[in-house]
Amino acid sequence: MKHFFLFNALLLFFTVSAQNFKQGYFIDKSGNKTECLITTDIINESPDGNLTYRLQDKGTINTIDCYGLSEIAITNVIVYKKYNVKVETSSKRQSELTAYKNLDLVNKDVFLEVMEKGKLTLLGLVDNNNLQFYYLKEGMETPELLDYKEYMGGESKSYILKNEFYKQELLNIMVDAGFSDQDVFKVAYTKNEMVDLFKKYNLVFGGRVEMNTTERKSTSPIKFFIKPRIGFSMISASSLYSDKSAVQNPYSKSEFSSKFVPEIGFEAELKVKNALSFFLVTSYHSVKMNSDQIIYGNFSPIQTIETELKCSSVRFILGIRKYFEIHKNYNIYVNGLGVFEMVSKDSYSKTMPSKFNLNNEIGLGLGLGLQFFKRTFVEVNYEFKRNLTSDYQFLNTPFSTLSLSFMYSLNK
Structure with a gap:
């Protein structure tokens, strides 16, 4: 968590410093x-x-x-x-x-x-x-x-x-x-x-006054926007042994119930044209989910065990955004996302009932948002499934996120 706040402080500093x-x-x-x-x-x-x-x-x-x-x-x-x-x-x-x-x-x-x-x-x-x-x-x-x-x-x-x-x-x-x-x-x-x-x-x-705009073309009109971010994420996950030979008895798939968790973060947006921008988001969320998993014998279930998934992560999202004006005070926009999930050391998937450490993972996503009165933003993003136990050949833990976020630009 301390790394999350340190990174945001550095991002804020460099974003402000980069203003032209x-x-x-x-x-x-x-x-x-x-x-x-x-x-x-x-x-x-x-x-x-x-x-x-x-x-x-x-x-x-x-x-x-x-x-x-x-x-x-x-x-x-x-x-x-x-x-x-x-x-x-x-x-x-x-x-x-x-x-x-x-x-x-x-x-x-x-x-x-x-x-x-x-x-x-x-x-x-x-x-x-x-x-x-x-x-x-x-x-x-x-x-x-x-x-x-x-x-x-x-x-x-x-x-x-x-x-x-x-x-x-x-x-x-x-x-x-x-x-x-x-x-x-x-x-x-x-x-x-x-x-x-x-x-x-x-x-x-003969009365023309020469307008000296010689540096106009070489001067960057790039805009930086700094936005605190708060929202809620609906997280869906499951766990499944993809290689049945890795365990003595077959196990059923653990279907963790979708869970809403709060999320806080920060966005720095670089607007290169009136309708096109690049952005970097850092956010933090923590979730703990439980499910049942059935161990099967030759002909019938032997035992039902409780499985658990704990994931605390700092997420870095690098994306591109395209705006479309629908009214002088309103714009809609679409996001293309690249997501890097950096999980904490205490994150794990508990099955069999062994514990398997979760690993950092890269994924993709799409989003849709509304900007109104220039400084207020509401957006929905979906991040496609990524396997948080890809370090283990026999275990598959797909993890996806649907988030609703609110942002307010500190500068206009």
Whole structure:
């Protein structure tokens, strides 16, 4: 048990230490600028909630509420500025698209990424993997949203149509550069094409400000998540002499009743893409199970004996996880698991009535889970049978686990 807690402490330390920080700064609402090292997990999604930073390399990790900030930047990577703007809130999922083309707008304070700067500035908001573009002309204080929305249309509302009013808006604000509708209407609502168009516009007037993002491609947006884990496992096991010649009389199979046991653990998740991650789980459980075993003679049972299985183990689970968005606040995900069962020295299978020490074993598993409101997780995992007495040629003790686990991410 002490090794379990020691390993978790080390895992927590290395997970936190492995967070990627780059030189940058933030400015509060009073205009005070703080030079610091900022976590790179803001690269793929506009900052919200708390910002994680260090004042110096290898220094203490701090957090600050983004509510009190007006600007956040990672040097040569990305710049965010806060504005109160209209945000389109309707779902982008096909099953939840509305049947009308008008945008569902609300006013919100959000951080917008500065993507192109000049006479005409392009800004972007990434919220729940949805990208929205804004423009800011010289003399304007508040960015304007470039309208775009997908919705269901047709007689049966079975076709996906697009409200692409942003094209007319772009034509209106770029007419002074001599752009035609052919120049503008071919531009898709994507970052690369929007940045190229705004760059061409600003070059016409010679007022383009070069955005230095030279380190963007080499900066890792990898996210680490730290999750305490608690749950219950239903453990199933049996014991059978696979080689009848190894014993004097044949023995029946010991069928241990399935048993629910509490389980505690810890998970470190490494998110390499928005929908894909790798994770490492350490957990501990202990179970003691009893059953009857019949010894047979030539023609009839001779004796019924009590058998026992005791297993205390630290389990290391290395897995891959794939997320699927079902709602802006909910994701489902599937797990692929590789399980290493490290049993304690006092674990055994008692039959015949000899005691046989259990051995460490590797197995596989699958799981299904639900993530809601970003930080809360519920999942069910099934670990396929593995033989905990594989060191003995004549004894087979298949052991499987069905678990229900609850997790809460300590970081967002």
